[in-house]
Amino acid sequence: MPNCPECTAREKKKIQAKYEADTPEEERGRDDLFKLYDEIDIPMKMDAATKHFICKRCGLYATREQVSDIRYKLNQKERTRDDKHDDYLEWWSKSKKEKQEN
Numbered sequence: 323m324p325n326c327p328e329c330t331a332r333e334k335k336k337i338q339a340k341y342e343a344d345t346p347e348e349e350r351g352r353d354d355l356f357k358l359y360d361e362i363d364i365p366m367k368m369d370a371a372t373k374h375f376i377c378k379r380c381g382l383y384a385t386r387e388q389v390s391d392i393r394y395k396l397n398q399k400e401r402t403r404d405d406k407h408d409d410y411l412e413w414w415s416k417s418k419k420e421k422q423e424n
């Protein structure tokens with residue numbers, strides 16, 4: 323059974339906040355965080371009659387396609403945030419370099 327995408331996203335945020343509170347910045351690693359994410363276990367229940375998945379925790383009711391769609395969109399949202407951050411850093415270091423050259 324797939325994990326509930328909504329609950330998983332919420333759980334990830336909680337895990338990340340706890341990890342950042344417990345672990346000093348210089349000891350943090352992305353892989354450690356991903357290992358914690360792997361432990362998330364919020365399986366949905368299959369309703370055989372309607373072929374829908376149901377999350378007992380948040381009440382999400384969706385087909386398999388909708389579940390992957392929601393998961394995709396939530397991942398996309400996270401990635402976009404990271405990308406924006408990288409763009410900003412790139413822009414920042416570039417403008418710094420240009421300033422030094424002028």
Ligand SMILES: [Zn+2]
Nearest residue numbers: 326329377380
């Ligand atoms: Zn849920």
